[in-house]
Amino acid sequence: MSTPELSYAGVPLREPVHFIGIGGVGMSGVARVMVARGVRVSGSDAKELPVMRELETQGAHIEVGYAEEHLGEAGTVVAGSAIRADNPELMAAREAEVPVLHRSQALAALMGGDRVVTVAGTHGKTTTTSMITVLLKGIGLDPSFAIGAAVPALGVNAASGTDDIFVAEADESDGSFLNYAPKIAVVTNVEADHLDYYGTADAVFQAFDDFAALLPADGLLVVCADDDGAAALAERVAARGRTRVLRYGAADKAELRLLGTVEEPSVRIGEQEFPLRLAVPGRHNQLNALAALGVALELGVNAEDALGALAAFQGAARRFELKGEERGVRVYDDYAHHPTEVRAALSAARSVAGEHRLHVLFQPHLFSRTREFAQEFAESLKLADTAVVLDIYPAREDPIEGVTSELITAHLGSMPSQPGRPALDALLRTAEAGDVVLTVGAGDVTAYGQQILDALRAGAHG
Known part of the structure; x- marks a missing residue:
């Protein structure tokens, strides 16, 4: 049967x-919203994941493994950028001329006539999208949302709400953030990244210009004035005069002005100044909070109510997430995988560690990114007292000759560092009560957090 209420580019999505790849965080989120709205959903993934069983209990039909027969009587197929062209289900869909949508296109179809808030940026997207959603729910609204990580305060990373607001993280890594039709668009920062897709920094900057151009005449671009790339984007958009621009940050041009110190921040809105109280550390999170505040104000939320709701935000999964504490050593995990993100995560960790030491376990993500930013990663890691650099997590890439983690450690100079996985024991031997251990990267480095806690509990550090 057809689903006329769901369509992309004027073409209805047909069920099922x-x-x-339904087990991925982005794919499962879109599937979750569809199931909640009564759409018949099926899916498959290479291995069984907990979220697949959750979706099954909600009515989805799920298979483990990829096989042509899993396609069944599908009327529409959704696939993300990670799905290879030779996937048997994708090949079967194309042969049968079943419409194939990118995950972002399926998400755009769900947005319908909602007031859409999309959050883009080289980094900070997940936290900012989470902050906006938690803020809106905190003042009693019920938005639909799709976020790139689970959020403890929300219980899930995506849900269908009852209000006409849809908040979504907009991923620029593959250009798919251009598939949305936002009413409010946030840009946290614009830097060269994902050059394996874009090729040049100029192409990245042009993509963000195209993203801002998606806004209607009565839309709003909320942009960080403290980031050079985002500030330049704001200037270009403002010069065209087609769309309103709201800047936030400590820069003079910011209409939402961040004041005070990192320890005691405040925000000026017009002629009024309000304290900014957050449960998450770091200047970058203060900026993210101002972005969320800007969105809330545009949606008609009272400033004091918005700031009160932001104070309750406890973070998103893998965004400076406290994994636990053993023998006085606190272990955090962060998804940072770009030099600027790593620097922000380490700055936050440094503020938490205080006079104690900061130990970092870093896993580079992608061979191409390591090649492009080896020196910048090393400079960011120098904020730590000790740094362990693991082997590169390849994700979707094949190895590149001559590109290893040692490209990073070679720039660390006299700082204690060690490439390779056996370095875990060395880190445990140096960690003492009061110290902070931070696992960093977009790969499987996150699993080390629990291993470190288990080893500390067993007394392996001594």
């Missing part, structure tokens, strides 16, 4: 909608 089949998700190839």
Whole structure:
């Protein structure tokens, strides 16, 4: 049967909608919203994941493994950028001329006539999207949302709400953030990244210009005035005069002005100044909070109510997430995988560590990114007292000759560092009560947090 209320680019989505790679955080989020709205959903993934069983209990039909027969009677297929062209289900869909949508296109179809808030940026997207959603729910609204990580305060990373607001993280890594039609667009920062897709920094900057151009005449671009790339984007958009621009940050041009110290921040809105109280550390999170505040104000939320709701935000999964504490050593985990993100995560960790030491376990993500930013990663890691650099997590890439983690450690100079996985024991031997251990990266380095806590509990550090 057709689903006329769901369409992309004027073409209705037909049921059942089949998700190839349904276990991924982004794919499962879109599937979750579809199931909640009564759409018949099926899906598959290479291995069984907990979220697949959750979706099954909600009515989705899920298979483990990829096979042509799993496609069934699918009327529409959804696949993300990670799905290879030779995937048997994708090949079968194309042969049968079943419409194939990117995950972002399926998400855009769900947005319908909602007031859409999309959050883009080289980094900070997940935290900012989470802050906006938690803020809106904190003042009694019920938005739909799709976020790139689970948020403890929300219980899930995506849900269908009852209000006409849809908040979504907009991923620029593959250009798919251009598939949305936002009413409010946030840009946290604009830097060269994902050059494996874009090729040049100029192409990255042009993509963000194209993203801002998606806004209607009565839309709003909320942009960080403290980031050079984002500030330049704001200037270009403002010069065209087609869309309103709201800047936030400590810069003079910011209409939402960040004041005070990192320890005691405040925000000026017009002629009024309000304290900014957050449960998450770091200047970058203060900026993210101002972005969320800007969105809330545009949606008609009272400033004091918005700031009160932001104070309750406890973070998102893998965004400076406290994994636990053993023998006085606190272990945090962060998804940072770009030099600027790593620097922000380490700055936050340094503020938490205080006079104690900061030990970092860093896993580079992608061979191409390591090649492009080896020196910048090293400079960021120098904020730590000790740094362990693991082997590169390849994700979707094949190895590049001559590109290893040692490209980073070679720039660390006299700082204690060690490439490779056996370095875990060395880190444990140096960690003492009061110290902070931070696992950093977008790969499987996150698993080390629990291993470190288990080892500390067993007394392996001594």
